[in-house]
Amino acid sequence: FEVSATSVRVVSRGGLDPSLLSEAIDAEVADLATGALLAGGRIVCGVLRETELAFLFSGRAEAVASAAVMAVAIRGGHVIVALGSSDADHFRPDMGTLFLSFLGDTVAQRLAQLAAEAGD
Secondary structure, three states, X not given: XXXXXXXXXXXXXXXXXXXXXXXXXXXXXXXXHHXXXXXXXXXXXXXXXXXXXXXHHHHHHHHOOEEEEEEEEEOOEEEEEEEEEOOOOOOOOOOOOHHHHHHHHHHHHHHHHHHXXXXX
């Protein structure tokens, strides 16, 4: 992807596996930061607002000019996967998202496996 920053955020909506809780962000906090960005489970590619970048990339936000962001449902919440580029044209709204969808699903599946292993 040739990205400048990556981010994986776990968002709790209640009932999240306890092994993920230490890394989880409350849903209200995530919703305030991202607004309707991830409504409907869509994948968003392009230039994001400063508040969205700060939430997703924390200290690396200033290095991100465009991003690809997806939310994937997991039991008790969802996982936000974000890829950021310093090139404003790297991620565009008109680009295909099939591979990004696969990446998001893979991350969510792996988190579920890790949670199951921690519960054993």
